[in-house]
Amino acid sequence: MSxxxxxxxxxxxxxxxxxxxxxxxxxxxxxxxxxxxxxxxDFGFDTASMQQIAQTAGVSKGTLYVYFANKEDLFExxxxxxxxxxFGDLKKVAETAPTLEQGLLDYGMLFTRKVLSDNGITAQRVxxxxxxxxxxxxxxxxxxxxxxxxxxxxxxxxxxxxxxxCDIADTGLAAYQFAxxxxxxxxxxxxxxxxxxxxxxxxxxxxxxAAVSLFMxxxxxxxxxxxxxxxxx
Amino acid sequence: MSxxxxxxxxxxxxxxxxxxxxxxxxxxxxxxxxxxxxxxxDFGFDTASMQQIAQTAGVSKGTLYVYFANKEDLFExxxxxxxxxxFGDLKKVAETAPTLEQGLLDYGMLFTRKVLSDNGITAQRVxxxxxxxxxxxxxxxxxxxxxxxxxxxxxxxxxxxxxxxCDIADTGLAAYQFAxxxxxxxxxxxxxxxxxxxxxxxxxxxxxxAAVSLFMxxxxxxxxxxxxxxxxx
Amino acid sequence: MSxxxxxxxxxxxxxxxxxxxxxxxxxxxxxxxxxxxxxxxDFGFDTASMQQIAQTAGVSKGTLYVYFANKEDLFExxxxxxxxxxFGDLKKVAETAPTLEQGLLDYGMLFTRKVLSDNGITAQRVxxxxxxxxxxxxxxxxxxxxxxxxxxxxxxxxxxxxxxxCDIADTGLAAYQFAxxxxxxxxxxxxxxxxxxxxxxxxxxxxxxAAVSLFMxxxxxxxxxxxxxxxxx
Amino acid sequence: MSxxxxxxxxxxxxxxxxxxxxxxxxxxxxxxxxxxxxxxxDFGFDTASMQQIAQTAGVSKGTLYVYFANKEDLFExxxxxxxxxxFGDLKKVAETAPTLEQGLLDYGMLFTRKVLSDNGITAQRVxxxxxxxxxxxxxxxxxxxxxxxxxxxxxxxxxxxxxxxCDIADTGLAAYQFAxxxxxxxxxxxxxxxxxxxxxxxxxxxxxxAAVSLFMxxxxxxxxxxxxxxxxx
DNA sequence: TATGAATGAGGGTTCATTCAT
DNA sequence: CATGAATGAACCCTCATTCAT
Numbered sequence: 001m002s003x004x005x006x007x008x009x010x011x012x013x014x015x016x017x018x019x020x021x022x023x024x025x026x027x028x029x030x031x032x033x034x035x036x037x038x039x040x041x042d043f044g045f046d047t048a049s050m051q052q053i054a055q056t057a058g059v060s061k062g063t064l065y066v067y068f069a070n071k072e073d074l075f076e077x078x079x080x081x082x083x084x085x086x087f088g089d090l091k092k093v094a095e096t097a098p099t100l101e102q103g104l105l106d107y108g109m110l111f112t113r114k115v116l117s118d119n120g121i122t123a124q125r126v127x128x129x130x131x132x133x134x135x136x137x138x139x140x141x142x143x144x145x146x147x148x149x150x151x152x153x154x155x156x157x158x159x160x161x162x163x164x165x166c167d168i169a170d171t172g173l174a175a176y177q178f179a180x181x182x183x184x185x186x187x188x189x190x191x192x193x194x195x196x197x198x199x200x201x202x203x204x205x206x207x208x209x210a211a212v213s214l215f216m217x218x219x220x221x222x223x224x225x226x227x228x229x230x231x232x233x
Numbered sequence: 234m235s236x237x238x239x240x241x242x243x244x245x246x247x248x249x250x251x252x253x254x255x256x257x258x259x260x261x262x263x264x265x266x267x268x269x270x271x272x273x274x275d276f277g278f279d280t281a282s283m284q285q286i287a288q289t290a291g292v293s294k295g296t297l298y299v300y301f302a303n304k305e306d307l308f309e310x311x312x313x314x315x316x317x318x319x320f321g322d323l324k325k326v327a328e329t330a331p332t333l334e335q336g337l338l339d340y341g342m343l344f345t346r347k348v349l350s351d352n353g354i355t356a357q358r359v360x361x362x363x364x365x366x367x368x369x370x371x372x373x374x375x376x377x378x379x380x381x382x383x384x385x386x387x388x389x390x391x392x393x394x395x396x397x398x399c400d401i402a403d404t405g406l407a408a409y410q411f412a413x414x415x416x417x418x419x420x421x422x423x424x425x426x427x428x429x430x431x432x433x434x435x436x437x438x439x440x441x442x443a444a445v446s447l448f449m450x451x452x453x454x455x456x457x458x459x460x461x462x463x464x465x466x
Numbered sequence: 467m468s469x470x471x472x473x474x475x476x477x478x479x480x481x482x483x484x485x486x487x488x489x490x491x492x493x494x495x496x497x498x499x500x501x502x503x504x505x506x507x508d509f510g511f512d513t514a515s516m517q518q519i520a521q522t523a524g525v526s527k528g529t530l531y532v533y534f535a536n537k538e539d540l541f542e543x544x545x546x547x548x549x550x551x552x553f554g555d556l557k558k559v560a561e562t563a564p565t566l567e568q569g570l571l572d573y574g575m576l577f578t579r580k581v582l583s584d585n586g587i588t589a590q591r592v593x594x595x596x597x598x599x600x601x602x603x604x605x606x607x608x609x610x611x612x613x614x615x616x617x618x619x620x621x622x623x624x625x626x627x628x629x630x631x632c633d634i635a636d637t638g639l640a641a642y643q644f645a646x647x648x649x650x651x652x653x654x655x656x657x658x659x660x661x662x663x664x665x666x667x668x669x670x671x672x673x674x675x676a677a678v679s680l681f682m683x684x685x686x687x688x689x690x691x692x693x694x695x696x697x698x699x
Numbered sequence: 700m701s702x703x704x705x706x707x708x709x710x711x712x713x714x715x716x717x718x719x720x721x722x723x724x725x726x727x728x729x730x731x732x733x734x735x736x737x738x739x740x741d742f743g744f745d746t747a748s749m750q751q752i753a754q755t756a757g758v759s760k761g762t763l764y765v766y767f768a769n770k771e772d773l774f775e776x777x778x779x780x781x782x783x784x785x786f787g788d789l790k791k792v793a794e795t796a797p798t799l800e801q802g803l804l805d806y807g808m809l810f811t812r813k814v815l816s817d818n819g820i821t822a823q824r825v826x827x828x829x830x831x832x833x834x835x836x837x838x839x840x841x842x843x844x845x846x847x848x849x850x851x852x853x854x855x856x857x858x859x860x861x862x863x864x865c866d867i868a869d870t871g872l873a874a875y876q877f878a879x880x881x882x883x884x885x886x887x888x889x890x891x892x893x894x895x896x897x898x899x900x901x902x903x904x905x906x907x908x909a910a911v912s913l914f915m916x917x918x919x920x921x922x923x924x925x926x927x928x929x930x931x932x
Numbered sequence: 933t934a935t936g937a938a939t940g941a942g943g944g945t946t947c948a949t950t951c952a953t
Numbered sequence: 954c955a956t957g958a959a960t961g962a963a964c965c966c967t968c969a970t971t972c973a974t
Contacts, residue, residue, distance in 0.1 A: 508831070510828060512743065512746055513745055513832060590827075591828065591830055591831060593891070594823075594824045594827040594891070595825070595827060595828015596828065597890075597892045598743055598821065598825070599741075601892045604893070608887070608891035612887055636909075639883065639909055643910070645883070646880060646882060647876055647880065649879060650876045651872060651875035651876075654841070657830075657837075658826070659831075659834045659837035659838055672872075677876070680876065684913045684916045
């Protein structure tokens with residue numbers, strides 16, 4: 001969210017004609033979103049109050065409605081920016097990996113760190129609490145977030161498939177599998193609050209390494225020197 | 234009153250005649266929980282109203298409070314029953330599996346079906362929306378649900394480890410990995426609403442089979458007739 | 467209240483036809499009133515709940531309505547019994563006093579003790595909280611309580627007026643004055659909770675003695691041996 | 700959001716943006732208090748509803764909470780203002796009285812009028828109904844009201860004691876006695892609703908005069924020209 | 933007669949949103 | 954544009970009373 005002020009600035013609100021020429025000052029918009037993040041984080045969507053968001057952001061309640069049509073709008077903008085933060089820089093990793101193993105490792109570490117981060121977990125939690133009532137929000141988040149990440153990973157696998165570094169029949173499924181292996185143990189523990197603190201870098205590293213190892217063992221050609229390759233499926 | 238008699242205490246306490254676990258009629262209790270399930274499902278914890286729940290369940294608002302102390306209590310009871318439904322019958326599968334492969338397959342199918350079921354997903358979603366403010370609820374759910382499932386799976390792996398059907402250095406992590414592989418692709422899609430319909434039995438089967446296959450390839454001894462075993466790690 | 471079970475037993479309730487043959491068992495009636503006293507005492511009329519009264523009395527909520535038509539009825543019965551307790555035994559003191567001074571002293575002590583007692587103060591407080599909405603209750607209490615006490619005292623003064631032990635032009639007012647002098651300092655302090663503990667016997671004695679002394683000085687003939695009398699007014 | 704910025708604290712606290720003493724418009728505040736006065740008067744604290752108060756005052760229920768944190772707060776403000784009204788201007792009377800008799804008369808009339816006024820009686824009644832559950836309210840009222848009045852009266856007596864206009868051993872008790880004498884007959888009658896109408900000026904005058912007379916007779920030096928003084932005690 | 937589960941109106945309070953300044 | 958006082962619907966929960974057993 002910190003790097004993001006003009007993204008929404010031109011979506012002129014949806015409900016009623018009120019704030020048509022809304023959202024002039026990007027800095028104020030930013031301030032509001034920071035306050036909102038904090039409050040949504042601490043209280044969840046329903047329990048967060050616009051009053052408190054206004055206070056936390058240091059603006060008046062009325063100003064909130066100048067920049068955002070309503071509570072949901074504000075929340076949506078927040079989800080957008082969070083998502084961007086989480087999946088933004090996976091792209092270059094996926095596209096520049098020199099070897100499959102290295103690519104998986106780098107991608108896995110980056111991805112896992114983001115998904116398990118405090119902000120990431122909280123955002124997902126709050127979002128999930130709203131998804132039943134605001135399905136579009138979940139859809140949008142998933143499509144622009146996890147789905148995009150998945151595509152990148154699949155592309156990576158396709159690339160090395162072509163390079164004959166591995167032999168994966170269903171790169172789509174394989175990509176999901178790898179992602180899930182990276183989150184093993186920690187994702188649901190974090191989500192449900194069983195791990196209250198952010199997962200340590202060491203733990204992440206351990207799991208990601210195990211994921212890469214298991215994945216390579218199952219899908220990659222091994223021991224090129226023996227000339228014998230082991231394909232999957 | 235000058236003569237005190239043995240009447241009860243009566244200090245100015247809150248929570249006076251509250252229903253301790255009251256509510257005699259199990260059928261009515263069930264009715265309430267079904268109504269509550271529907272409403273919590275459709276609206277989430279905060280937005281669901283007791284009024285609505287009462288209507289849906291076909292009882293009066295007051296009756297709700299005869300059977301449950303408050304909204305949270307009702308929700309907790311709901312989460313409890315959902316959890317039990319989800320993780321209840323994994324036990325026998327894990328303990329009676331004849332072979333590792335069969336055990337993984339059976340466990341995986343059962344587990345995955347439950348976790349991805351409509352009820353399961355909804356319950357998790359609603360719960361996750363509340364976890365930030367009611368951490369105990371999440372803890373309890375995780376401990377009595379996923380954590381218990383994980384223990385069972387680990388026990389299964391340990392058993393076959395001892396039988397030398399496989400060679401898994403860290404059965405704890407491996408159990409997590411297998412579970413996550415079973416949920417690959419579908420879990421987060423379901424959670425975020427990208428898959429609005431319950432995952433089809435075919436899709437589940439496909440993913441679980443792939444999970445077993447990948448897991449076996451990576452961890453199990455293969456083709457005992459060749460005399461050559463491939464260990465992990 | 468402890469000594470009082472049959473007083474109300476024949477007032478067959480007022481509202482609706484429900485408990486017509488109500489209130490059979492005097493012991494149970496007594497039990498209820500004791501519980502009610504306790505709860506009304508601790509919570510006041512509005513905040514006291516029938517539920518709690520039932521619990522405290524050790525009977526069921528339904529039973530309450532067998533013995534009393536409703537909450538107000540129960541409260542009224544309670545007020546009646548309290549009043550009786552407070553003003554019951556002033557009569558004999560007023561009628562048998564050998565001298566004015568002794569009569570004032572005895573009457574004053576008895577009266578003051580009762581009015582300032584914990585039960586007395588609480589009962590008055592609770593009653594006063596209801597008086598605006600149930601004026602009859604206050605009227606009845608005052609008439610059957612303080613007014614009766616006042617009459618007794620006036621009779622006492624009249625008696626000694628006739629005996630030429632004193633010369634009081636307006637015995638009605640004088641009686642009020644004496645009563646008020648006895649309550650000086652303590653009554654309002656107790657009422658408003660400034661004196662949380664029951665006024666000590668010593669303090670009561672001190673004030674009552676001062677009241678008698680002041681009253682005698684103002685109204686009584688002094689020093690009969692000098693032959694000089696000092697009249698009031 | 701990742702960059703924390705200096706937004707405010709926002710720990711999950713209750714009492715968020717509550718109106719500290721908010722409510723800018725004094726006229727509206729006054730309007731509310733008048734409405735509240737009427738409703739509390741007619742119904743007592745517990746039975747008065749905020750809804751009703753809002754209606755009576757001609758504002759919305761929400762507005763009530765802009766000006767007062769809650770029902771108790773509103774009631775307290777009301778009690779405060781009533782008390783001030785009752786005891787506010789006794790001071791100058793006590794400090795400027797030229798003679799003891801005149802001082803007692805003026806003080807007595809003012810004091811009695813206030814205490815027995817409709818507003819005064821009602822306020823006391825309502826307050827007394829709450830005192831058991833909100834002892835601080837009673838304490839505060841007594842301390843800032845009756846206690847202050849008593850101090851003033853005692854000071855008056857002390858002054859004339861020094862001037863040798865009277866000889867009062869215990870001016871504290873004497874002050875209480877005088878106050879009580881002024882309220883004789885009427886105070887409890889008014890409190891319990893036996894005198895539904897405000898006591899007439901004539902009646903007050905009669906009782907206060909009698910009080911002064913009795914008090915002077917008992918405590919003051921009389922007929923300085925005879926050289927014979929009659930002291931108390 | 934005694935019970936206590938059931939009722940539903942009504943309580944205090946909160947809060948997203950509006951709008952006059 | 955920015956403000957925050959005002960609104961009123963809706964929230965969770967309580968409780969006097971009823972009534973089937």
